[in-house]
Amino acid sequence: MSTFAALELLRRALASHQRALDVTGHNVANVNTPGYTRQEAILASLPPPGSLSRFAAPLLAGGGVRVASLRQARDAFLDRQVRESRQGSAEWRARADFWSLVEAVFPEPSDTGLGELLARFWNAWQELSLNPESAAARASLVQQAQVLADAVRQAAQRLEQVRHHLDAVATGRVERINQIAQELASLNRQIARLEVAGQRALDLRDHREQLLAELEELADVTYTETDTGELLVFLQGRELVGPGGRTTQIGVAGSPAGGVRAFAWPDGEALLVRRGALAAVLQARDAEVAAVLQRLDALAARLIEQVNTLHAGGYDLDGAAGGPFFDGADARTIRVAAAVLADPRKVAASAAAGEPGNGEVAMRIAQLRGSEDVDGAYRMLVAEVGVRSQEAGRQVAYQDLLRDHVQLRREAASGVSLDEEMTNMIRFQHAYDAAARMVRTVDEMVRTLLDMVG
Numbered sequence: 001m002s003t004f005a006a007l008e009l010l011r012r013a014l015a016s017h018q019r020a021l022d023v024t025g026h027n028v029a030n031v032n033t034p035g036y037t038r039q040e041a042i043l044a045s046l047p048p049p050g051s052l053s054r055f056a057a058p059l060l061a062g063g064g065v066r067v068a069s070l071r072q073a074r075d076a077f078l079d080r081q082v083r084e085s086r087q088g089s090a091e092w093r094a095r096a097d098f099w100s101l102v103e104a105v106f107p108e109p110s111d112t113g114l115g116e117l118l119a120r121f122w123n124a125w126q127e128l129s130l131n132p133e134s135a136a137a138r139a140s141l142v143q144q145a146q147v148l149a150d151a152v153r154q155a156a157q158r159l160e161q162v163r164h165h166l167d168a169v170a171t172g173r174v175e176r177i178n179q180i181a182q183e184l185a186s187l188n189r190q191i192a193r194l195e196v197a198g199q200r201a202l203d204l205r206d207h208r209e210q211l212l213a214e215l216e217e218l219a220d221v222t223y224t225e226t227d228t229g230e231l232l233v234f235l236q237g238r239e240l241v242g243p244g245g246r247t248t249q250i251g252v253a254g255s256p257a258g259g260v261r262a263f264a265w266p267d268g269e270a271l272l273v274r275r276g277a278l279a280a281v282l283q284a285r286d287a288e289v290a291a292v293l294q295r296l297d298a299l300a301a302r303l304i305e306q307v308n309t310l311h312a313g314g315y316d317l318d319g320a321a322g323g324p325f326f327d328g329a330d331a332r333t334i335r336v337a338a339a340v341l342a343d344p345r346k347v348a349a350s351a352a353a354g355e356p357g358n359g360e361v362a363m364r365i366a367q368l369r370g371s372e373d374v375d376g377a378y379r380m381l382v383a384e385v386g387v388r389s390q391e392a393g394r395q396v397a398y399q400d401l402l403r404d405h406v407q408l409r410r411e412a413a414s415g416v417s418l419d420e421e422m423t424n425m426i427r428f429q430h431a432y433d434a435a436a437r438m439v440r441t442v443d444e445m446v447r448t449l450l451d452m453v454g
Contacts, residue, residue: 006442009064013435016043016065020428023070024421031416035210037072038416039202044068070200078410079209083216085403087276090217092399094280096392098166102292103389105158108382114155115382117148118375125366128349129359133317138344142336149326149334152300156331159293166285167260171252173218173278174263174271177240178249180215181233184208185245188230195229220275236272238265260285295381297330302373304334307365314348314361322348322361 020041030036046063107113124141131137187208194201208231215221215233223233226243233241241247250271253262263271273279304326311325323346328334340346351360369375 007439007446010435010439010442012046012064012066014432014439016041016067017428017432017435019067021425021432024424024428027416028418028421028425031418031421035206035213036416037074037202037206037209037414040071040073042068042071070202072202072205073414075410075413078406078413081406082403082410083213085399085406086213087216087220089396089399089403090277091275091280092392092395094277095284096389096396098162098280098284098288099385099389099392101162101165102159102289102385105155105162106382106385108386112151114148114151114378115375117144117151118378119369120144121148122366122369125362128347129362129366132349132359132362133356135344138347138349141347142340142344145325145336146341149328149336152296152331152334156293156296156300159289159296163260163285163289166281166289170263170278170281170285171261173281174250174252177215177218177235177278178247180211180218181241181247181249184211184215184231184233184241185247187211188241188243189245192228192230201229216276218276218278219273220279236265238269292381292385293331295377297332299374299377299381300331300334301329302377304328306368306371306373310361310365310368311348313351315350315353315355316348317345317350317356319353319356320346321353322346 020043023039023041027038043065044067046066048062108115110116121141121144124137124144128134128137128141187204191201191204191208194204212221212223212231212233219235221233221235221240223231225231230243231241232239232243239246239248248266251264251266253264265271273282308324308326311322314322316322323339324337325340325347326334327337347362349362350356350358352358
């Protein structure tokens, strides 16, 4: 190898180790960047120049070193596990948030819960049965009945508010899916343009991986990567992100009065999501809120029916036959009857006309306390809400633990270790220094040669 060829070899060595130092510095700078994957400069030796000696044997000296490529310390299996664990955690967290909202509708045990208000209502009937002619007892009963009816209606209204809140959350998440799809399409174009030109778009791939993980938290998407580096994403078997930056937007239909929004593809097919936070929100909005509200309606209907049936068989203080004590048919319409509310004398506590001191009907109504149709049904509803909320909370803790465990494994494989990067920095620095010293040595050789011929 000629002296001047040696300078070219050393120039490549200086450039290669400088590039390796740049990659190390890039890793150190991004040690705290979320989702960053450690990068590595792959060095490769250059083959000998191929010239022959006068003995027709190939020269053994190589052509030096070059940076063959840059690669990420990425484990595709761990990346998938991280995304799946984040999806499970997000889904159960959405369920836990929903059941915590439902728990707030039924604050038990407490002085303001329906259980306590039902107990006070039955107590008021018990007190009236002991003193049917007492105006104070009658006024107290009507007041307790009104408080109970108001609380039942408010519980139904709060469940409707929970449903509308979930509708707003679902709308926001569908809009976020559309936004992520557009961002992924933009990144696809940039990555394809760079990698077709022979460059590695590693940082853009990290950003795309973060967006894909967020998208999988929301819905059960599938994906595949093309030869050009584009990521094609599918939801419900339909193309969400296609080649060439093409995307399909999910439509959000306006909500009817008192209703919820509908989500559909451009051809009108309804959006169907089976996993992820959006699936949990849609299930709660469309099924679970309705189920809880239906049980509350049934409880209110049985309360109205049973009290009204007994009350209609009694007589008020004036000897008139009793009418309905409650108006309405469900939790949203239950009210104390206007006639009773206006005049507590209309409460039919007596079992016989003309016997105002008879409190038999009031006693029969008071004996409804603890029945499976009303008190028992409410206890079962509260117990189920509590169990579902606890289960969701337990699953959140488990999924978070699993996610953190997988994330730690990914960090061990793909994260930046400052100790390792410091070692690499010293290694590449010494290699750079050695190449620089050889440049000086070759320079002295050239000077010696020039002095000899000069």
